Amino acid sequence: MIRLDEVYKAFNANQVLIGTSFAVKKGESRVVIGGSGSGKSVILKHIVGILKPDKGRVLIDDVDIASLKEHDLYETRKKFGMLFQMAALFDSMSVWENVGFALSRKGTLKPDEIKEIAVEKLKLVGMVNVENLMPSELSGGMKKRVGLARAIAHEPEILLYDEPTTGLDPITADAINDLIVDLRERLKVTSVAITHDMHSSYKIADSISMLYKGKIIATGTPDEIRHTVDPVVRQFITGSAVGPIKVEGVNNERTVNRA
């Protein structure tokens, strides 16, 4: 359903994706893990066609998304719902207008009907009596829930999550994880999440891929990843500063000595 085929992408001199390939089957929940600045968000932006690969292809249902004409691209995008890292709610609109945005753009529904649907979607993410609030009145966790409601409002086939739990306290983060699992079961969607939160990955993934130095270096079920022998993956999932992955600007020798 989603396939990245040897994708290369550079920003100025910074080569971010160096032949990244992976495929996600229909109904699968894939998590891509990787360090900060490793290009995880860039992968998501390629999948929705906001960014175009320098080389390689991104296929959505076997269609190369970079080759689409503008109209077809926007039609294809209707298959997607995306939750942004900071929720990216439109701050000039109320909560229900945010959730109903995609529907109101269709122009076939009356505002009352859209609001009704928005309220229903908000209920699905566990939010009640917030439809008339403005985004600035919500906490971080609430914003993410509203962002999630907005992402599912037009009933997409594919959900993309950009660091769904980053910046949330552990309890709120876990509630978001539960919500993602719950939505997957209820809506039967395909999903791709990017995160560096391992707890979240194990909980929401059917399969996990690790992005390192612009390539997918490992893919497996949560169990396989948990018991991997690959030193790079091992270091990442255990969260150690010591190992093959170097922390930029930090003297590893000294870290070892201190330890």
Place this chain on the structure above:
Amino acid sequence: MIRLIERFGRAVISFFRKVGAVAEETGRILLFLFATLKQMVRPPFETANIFRQMLEVGVGSLPVVTVTAIFTGMVFALQTYTGFKRFGAETLVGTVVAMSMTRELGPVLTGLIVSGRAGAAMAAELGSMRVTEQIDALETLATNPVKYLVVPRFVAGLVMLPALALCADIIGIIGGYFVTVGLFNTSSAVYWKQTWTYLESADIYNGLIKACFFGGAISIISSYKGFYTSGGAEGVGKATTGAVVFSSMTILISDYFLSSWLFR
């Protein structure tokens, strides 16, 4: 000596680099303009958004434009009256105020004020939408952000700037009237006669054509700066400053060339 030449050489290189950068940016802005025009003529039309932006740009700027125009008209009358008195031409004050307001000051001052007010707001708003990923969110919600965000601002600039400039013309002339008639006791009939006798309709509409151009330029430049913001809060600040500087410069420079072309 060699060091001096070296320094001079470096200064020349950096100057041309800057010129190159401005030229490159102007090119990008033109491409952005074409993209906007393409979206503008393509249905469906963003009527509600256009209306909202027209309120924001036009009605929102009216108070500042009013104050600016009235005081400009007043000071202009004051200066020309005292100046022209030296050679006994003080009856011409009405003519001078009317001509300079309609041909120059109305459009240019309105342009500068709108670029500082509405232009800055456009760059800041679109810039923060960019850095908080709201523009990406529009894309994922199958909405073209140029059509949704830029076209309404562009149309509002094109329509509202001439409207504001016309208000400025009228208010400036009234300001001139206050000073000439109220302060210097010229007869009101003389002021109006002098205003209307030499004022041609071309003075007014050519001024408004300039205003229309300024409006479009402010909207496109400011939207462009906001739309391509990067680098968080600092980037938004830079985009806003850049928008005001670039559009003010564009207004002042293009004003000369437009005037030499329109008022032949």
